[in-house]
Amino acid sequence: MSGKTTIYDIAKQLNITAATVSRALNDHPRISQDTKELVLKTAKELNYEQNKLALALKSGKTYLVGVVVPYINRNFFSNVIRGIEDELYPKGYRVIISQTHEEEEKEIETIKSLLNAQVDGILMSISKPTTVTEHFDMIIKKNVPLVFFDRKKDIPGVSTVTIDDFEGGYKATEHLIQQGCKKIAHVSVYLNIGIYKDRFEGYKKALLDNGLAFREEYIIQTESQVKAGKKALDDLFKLNDKPDAIFTSSDHIALGVMQQLKKKEVKVPDDFCVVGFSNEPFTKFMELPISSVDQSPIEMGRMSAKVFLEQINSKKKVKIEKKVVLPPKLHIRKSSLKE
Amino acid sequence: MSGKTTIYDIAKQLNITAATVSRALNDHPRISQDTKELVLKTAKELNYEQNKLALALKSGKTYLVGVVVPYINRNFFSNVIRGIEDELYPKGYRVIISQTHEEEEKEIETIKSLLNAQVDGILMSISKPTTVTEHFDMIIKKNVPLVFFDRKKDIPGVSTVTIDDFEGGYKATEHLIQQGCKKIAHVSVYLNIGIYKDRFEGYKKALLDNGLAFREEYIIQTESQVKAGKKALDDLFKLNDKPDAIFTSSDHIALGVMQQLKKKEVKVPDDFCVVGFSNEPFTKFMELPISSVDQSPIEMGRMSAKVFLEQINSKKKVKIEKKVVLPPKLHIRKSSLKE
């Protein structure tokens, strides 16, 4: 029989009970050494493998953790998952991946499905359009640990792992100021989304802390796309008092900006500096590499996993609510580094 | 009670048996319409949800599929997984991700763990150093469908999904020839690995088919790294008869080549053309975008999933061994497109 050995088979072989076999296998204290050895030996002989399913049904623990992201093939998310898997695998947990495709409905459906699969926990990044919270309540009501990473919602009892977007914006802007830039514009992705708002606020604070004026006309809101970056630069250059630097919340926008600067024959970094956000792989591969704020996705994944583990290992009834905020790391490259 | 309703609770409520409830829930033909409606109604009232675990234990089907890759955060693999998940989710399958970190030992361990978790199938890309095959035999012996994608081994009974690397090399080279290049060099990643060998062979064939000489001195073997690309170009330019184009098996090498060409002030594409392989995101973002052969990772994932589904849905005893070869797509960009 192909790998279908059960503890009963071992029991029969040794003329003992399945219970004894189970205990021997689990190194139960009051099982004789002899029996243990015997059981272990025949278990090996018969190619016995514990059926996790039966165990899960009995114990209610599946050692399965659901990870929910908008799209798994986005650089940021695949790195977070990398971190989660790296951390959880050694602890015996397996990771189930699902994508929401940035749709609220699919997010809800996915959560239901994961709960149905009896996962021991859910780590997720909320999809953009999501507004309802009933599906989160379902998770909490079932006492399944829930951890939000990056994109969160403030819900009692739910832990979150994020980076300090405010500090990211602050650092990037401060760096530009240190480089001697005086008129720093900010191109943001839609400001109604928390993380982008925070980056913007960090930018603003850095300006004020350094005695620079905040100018409304230097703020542009647009999509995270290369062509949006191009247009943003064009618009900024139509101003009478042109900026001499841009901090943007998106590397793709930064790229568009860079391309347009090249076209206009503006010298970077001598006459204009650029800093992006996310540290996408391409930023360092450019002919003129782009400075960017790194979000430490792998670290974020590891941390989310750790928070989950703490939660699951604590006395069942204690609700831990942890808010981890990771420091962003500014990668300074040629696009903003004057000699 | 939080989501712990079982069919017994429903049965008790209605003064019928669990068996009847089960049948009603499964729309069994000889259950009265009345009972069905009643059961469905109270099921909803009590917030009943089927326990997949119990079902899995009973049926032996978990609706879990294991996906094994070297690293999940590599662009190529995360895209394949995207394809797999997209295809499998609607069919009710959930995807468990594990990474081998390019280690044979971890690969073996991972396989064991997945089999232990009773997955219904395994889709994987073999890690580079793997030489043994016992762990694959384990999978086959358990009658668990196994599909290799991209990196495969020829094992009887195992389906594979790959792209036609030979054709990829052929197309890329042919394109360069059509652009008027006469002296095309090839920078490869180590030729002892199947896919790179195939790309090389395609290159060679294209040369010969078009009446161009194959020259040993135009072949360089190196690592898939930017700096390796730089060095390769330097070496090629030391030749008396310099090449006028390069087809390389790696986009990172292509990038290094491009950077070095820029440094040497060689005009691309006018005086020199470059084509890479993999269609990494950065290739299209460059100031001078790099032509590259796309491996259709999402499509590869979808196809692997489809092959798995066919296998699982066929009459149990029929062993299907399918070899799917996807066509590569050449993306022609500025680095190889003369006016």
Add this chain to the structure above:
DNA sequence: TTGTAAGCGTTATCAC
């Protein structure tokens, strides 16, 4: 130190 038996939640096979 080991055996007995119940239980985890379903479904399938007999009955009636």
Add this chain to the structure above:
DNA sequence: GTGATAACGCTTACAA
């Protein structure tokens, strides 16, 4: 049409 019962493979009081 519906009920009883066994079975999936394991763990764990409770006995012995």
